[in-house]
Amino acid sequence: MPQAIQLEPVTHVAINVAWVVGAVAVAYGLGMALSWLLQRIHGRSAVVDDIEELTRRPLRATLMVIAAKTAVHHTSDPSSVWREGIDHALVIALMATNTWLVASLILVVERRAIASFAGGDKAMTDADRHRRKVRTQITVLRRLVVALVVVFGLASVLMTFPAFTNIGKTLFASAGVFSVVAGLAAQTSLGAAFAGIQISFSDAIRVGDVVVVEGEWGRIEEITLTYVVVHIWDERRLVLPCTYFIKTPFQNWTRNATALLGTVQLDVDFTVPLEAMRAELDRLLRADELWDGRAGVLQVIDAVDGSVRVRILVSAADAGALFDLRCHVREGMVTWLQRTQPGALLRHRLEHATARTADTVRPHVGAGQPRADSGLFTGSPGAEERGRAFEGPDSADDEDRADGREFAHARSRGE
Secondary structure (H helix, E strand, C coil): CCHHHHHHHHHHHHHHHHHHHHHHHHHHHHHHHHHHHHHHHCCCCCHHHHHHHHHHHHHHHHHHHHHHHHHHHHHHCCCCCCCCHHHHHHHHHHHHHHHHHHHHHHHHHHHHHHHHHCCCCCCCCCCCHHHHHHHHHHHHHHHHHHHHHHHHHHHHHHHCCCCHHHHHHHHCHHHHHEHHHHHHHHCCHHHHHHHHHHHHHCCCCCCCCCCEECCCCEECCCCCCCEEEECCCCCCCEEEEEHHHCCCCCCCCCCCCCCCCEEEEHHHHHHCCHHHHHHHHHHHHHHCCCCCEEEEEEEEEEEEEEEEEEEEEEEEECHHHHHHHHHHHHHHHHCCCCHHHHHHHHCCCCCCCCCHHHHCCCCCCCCCCCCCCCCCCCCCHHHHHHHCCCCCCCHHHHHHHHHHHHHHHHCCCCC
């Protein structure tokens, strides 16, 4: 008889577990059937396709938790010791799966919005500024909404614990503590999130923009609520906080247009034939498909230290084409100089000077011959007159000094 009394609760628990497992299996089968049904109509509706792909697992998980909760509610004794803990765990699981399901539905909305307003999965070029702008804003909005859904879901889970509810009421009842918490959050997490939103909707940068940050040239690969990923040209990734693009100046090469100008500089000898060099530049540009025809200029920008500095200005449709075009022009001009103008290559000259006589080095200036002044404001009547223009107000001492200078000049002239 005692053994029967001990076996009865064990049997009852086993039956409850069997009911729960059966209910979960049925719910999982229902989820699979629903997915199969949606796959049968695949291709007829893009929305249905996205729902089937993105909500398959969270929907099955939600159905399974609901089935388990229903089975426990109808088969177990409400007065059981373990009933309260199981119910609490199932409530938390249901909140988690519902949050997962809502976040997946937000992903469906994001994909449909991008397909409708940003060209979908089509490859974007630098010229697709509007599409890149819309895609950036939709992506940031999706991340923001998903973050809010997760926060509310976590808050709902925590509110199921009585201890947290009491602590929350105590904390938020104090206005001072609430102000401190809000201020700290605004300076850290919320500040970064607001910076990400500001970047997205101010159109300062977009996904796909070519930028120069921290001395690195790359393309914006991802914009989140807290950081921005820049894909550097050499395959590195530069991760910067969103606040960086709010507080620090940076270059955006595709802000309004993708076409750019670039320069190539060469130091050549003074004997270089500039007109022939311009003709060769024109030939190189016309033969290169990367040149967009907007600019092709050769100018001498400096001529010092025994060399002539030539700057070549070219244009291309985007940053990548411009980089390669500059390399092509530089290589072509160097090859042309080597082949046709070897004398125009930069060289350094040395001159061996012979000994010179004193008269050669410092020629004698005869009487009555003009001589260059040695000072700008002193040493000659003209220099003294220029100097008086910068003197202060006239005074008795100034007049005396002026008379003394005039007397000295007169004596030097023999008057």
